[in-house]
Amino acid sequence: xxxxxxxxxxxxxxxxxxxxxxxxxxxxxxxxxxxxxxxxxxxxxxxxxxxxxxxxxxxxxxxxxxxxxxxxxxxxxxxxxxxxxxxxxxxxxxxxxxxxxxxxxxxxxxxxxxxxxxxxxxxxxxxxxxxxxxxxxxxxxxxxxxxxxxxxxxxxxxxxxxxxxxxxxxxxxxxxxxxxxxxxxxxxxxxxxxxxxxxxxxxxxxxxxxxxxxxxxxxxxxxxxxxxxxxxxxxxxxxxxxxxxxxxxxxxxxxxxxxxxxxxxxxxxxxxxxxxxxxxxxxxxxxxxxxxxxxxxxx
Amino acid sequence: xxxxxxxxxxxxxxxxxxxxxxxxxxxxxxxxxxxxxxxxxxxxxxxxxxxxxxxxxxxxxxxxxxxxxxxxxxxxxxxxxxxxxxxxxxxxxxxxxxxxxxxxxxxxxxxxxxxxxxxxxxxxxxxxxxxxxxxxxxxxxxxxxxx
Numbered sequence: 001x002x003x004x005x006x007x008x009x010x011x012x013x014x015x016x017x018x019x020x021x022x023x024x025x026x027x028x029x030x031x032x033x034x035x036x037x038x039x040x041x042x043x044x045x046x047x048x049x050x051x052x053x054x055x056x057x058x059x060x061x062x063x064x065x066x067x068x069x070x071x072x073x074x075x076x077x078x079x080x081x082x083x084x085x086x087x088x089x090x091x092x093x094x095x096x097x098x099x100x101x102x103x104x105x106x107x108x109x110x111x112x113x114x115x116x117x118x119x120x121x122x123x124x125x126x127x128x129x130x131x132x133x134x135x136x137x138x139x140x141x142x143x144x145x146x147x148x149x150x151x152x153x154x155x156x157x158x159x160x161x162x163x164x165x166x167x168x169x170x171x172x173x174x175x176x177x178x179x180x181x182x183x184x185x186x187x188x189x190x191x192x193x194x195x196x197x198x199x200x201x202x203x204x205x206x207x208x209x210x211x212x213x214x215x216x217x218x219x220x221x222x223x224x225x226x227x228x229x230x231x232x233x234x235x236x237x238x239x240x241x242x243x244x245x246x247x248x249x250x251x252x253x254x255x256x257x258x259x260x261x262x263x264x265x266x267x268x269x270x271x272x273x274x275x276x277x278x279x280x281x282x283x284x285x286x287x288x289x290x291x292x293x294x295x296x297x298x299x
Numbered sequence: 300x301x302x303x304x305x306x307x308x309x310x311x312x313x314x315x316x317x318x319x320x321x322x323x324x325x326x327x328x329x330x331x332x333x334x335x336x337x338x339x340x341x342x343x344x345x346x347x348x349x350x351x352x353x354x355x356x357x358x359x360x361x362x363x364x365x366x367x368x369x370x371x372x373x374x375x376x377x378x379x380x381x382x383x384x385x386x387x388x389x390x391x392x393x394x395x396x397x398x399x400x401x402x403x404x405x406x407x408x409x410x411x412x413x414x415x416x417x418x419x420x421x422x423x424x425x426x427x428x429x430x431x432x433x434x435x436x437x438x439x440x441x442x443x444x445x446x
Contacts, residue, residue: 035350035398041362044314098315105314108391109358118315119303162303167319169308174324185325188419192330195415195426199334199353200346211424220422240300 004244007146007154013293015079015149017286022120022156023072025276026093029117030068030100033061039106045098052103055096068096083135083148087128094121117273119159120281127155156281157243163274164239164256171233183229184222191215193267214266232259242282253282329416333357334428338409348406349398356395360412360431363387385432388412392434410434 010018034056039046046052055064075089098121101114131148141147146154171179191212198208218225235255242252256278264270279285310316333353335345346352351359364387365376373379379387392410399406411433418425 035401037401040359040394041366043312044316047313102314107355107359107394108362109355110312110314110317111355112317112319112321115315115317115319122315123303158300159303162300162307163319165300166304166307166317167321167323169304170318170320171323173308174320175326179323179325182325185327185419186322188330188417188424189322189325191417191419191424192332195332195417196352196354199332199342199415201344202342203344204347215424219419219424243300 003143006143007150008246009146010149010153010287011290012079013290014284014286015152016076017289018149018153018280019076019079021280021286022124023075023093025273025280026097026117026121027065027068027072028276029114029273030064030097034100034103036103036107039103041106041108043106043110044102046102046106050102052099052106055099056103064096064100068093071096079149083128083131086148086152087125087132090121090124090128094118094125097121113271113273116160116163116277119163120156120277123155123159124152127151153281153284154243156277157249160277160281161239161242164236168233168237168239171236180226180230180233183233184218184225186229187215187218187222187225190218190267193269197268208268232263235259246284246287249282249284253278253284257283327419329418329427331357332415332417333360334413334415336411336413337407338411340411343407343410345395348402348404349395350402351395351398356391356412357414359391359394360388363390381432385434388432389434392436396436406436408436410436 037056037058038053054060071089071092073089074085075093078085078089097114098118101111101118104114105111127148130145131151134145139145145151175182194208194212194215198205218228235252239252239256242249257275260271260275260278307316307318311318311320333356334342335353335356336342345356349356361376364379364384367383367387367390368374368376368379371379371383373383388410392406392412395410396406412431413428414431415426415428418427
């Protein structure tokens with residue numbers, strides 16, 4: 001086992017599955033045609049004048065999907081090719097994902113469900129660039145810089161941890177450190193989301209009429225509400241512990257997925273991309289599959 | 300990881316950088332939600348018609364209101380005049396109309412924005428809904444100078 005907080009060595013089967021799963025997740029993230037065909041309030045690269053509108057124009061989406069599929073295939077096939085091909089594949093995926101979601105986030109409201117995928121892709125691009133620079137300088141692998149796929153996994157976990165830790169730090173900053181103490185007021189937020197769901201489609205929103213039973217229970221039991229929300233906050237704040245080693249990544253990843261499932265159950269708020277990425281890179285299903293295959297072969 | 304966290308906290312909101320402020324500030328202040336209604340004050344299926352949730356409509360309105368207020372020299376968007384609120388809602392309503400048209404659906408000619416507030420008190424909730432602004436849609440002909 002590697003030293004704490006250092007990247008691990010990733011084998012061929014695990015690497016193949018990690019790359020394949022990320023390609024599919026990226027494709028899935030941009031699967032639906034964009035609802036938008038112009039920028040209303042520029043965000044990110046759109047602010048710098050980069051054209052993101054093209055991806056929302058009629059007829060452009062199938063081409064964007066086809067390009068993502070090609071880049072995904074290159075990214076997976078590059079496992080057997082020089083690092084430059086990995087860089088080309090993941091850069092293409094990052095560019096398409098960034099363009100699609102920058103347009104969606106340039107409409108006067110921010111959607112918080114896709115940033116993690118963009119971060120993972122961009123940090124993988126960074127890992128490839130560093131790897132190519134190291135190769136040019138003829139630097140060999142070290143315990144701090146293992147093989148390329150070890151670094152892609154490590155950088156992806158860093159991106160995921162960064163999202164959760166940032167969220168926790170914002171909570172601390174906005175409540176002067178009192179988030180857990182004030183979290184019983186979350187009952188009101190649960191009820192708000194309930195009302196939002198109702199007013200999305202009031203003609204068919206009967207299921208969300210009135211008061212949410214969860215919100216009512218939380219409002220009546222403030223101490224239990226605090227105890228219920230505290231673990232989620234602690235998980236977010238200490239998400240960086242998933243970088244310790246594979247075992248911690250597995251348990252923290254599993255706990256974060258469970259947290260999202262609970263949020264979905266209580267608030268009907270879903271973060272499917274977060275859950276999928278945490279399952280791929282932290283729970284690390286590819287590693288588990290690779291380990292099972294290895295055990296099967298050995299038997 | 301530290302670089303991404305610092306960038307997110309400093310930049311706050313510029314895709315993909317974001318400080319993820321969702322539900323970051325639970326407190327006694329009321330929680331706000333958005334209602335979109337027609338000219339007869341009946342809430343409409345805004346998500347089915349435009350693809351946008353009522354929450355997103357609310358965020359778009361606040362963003363537009365703050366921008367119009369900023370241009371008018373008012374620092375706090377919440378303190379915008381009724382005229383500015385009207386102007387901001389008109390712009391957002393026209394954007395929604397474009398989204399509805401793209402989905403081959405229609406919005407009613409009069410679109411009202413209402414703000415709902417939920418107060419958490421005495422182990423329960425109290426809800427207050429107040430009208431904010433009204434927009435008149437004229438088949439895509441904008442009456443407001445876009446930003």
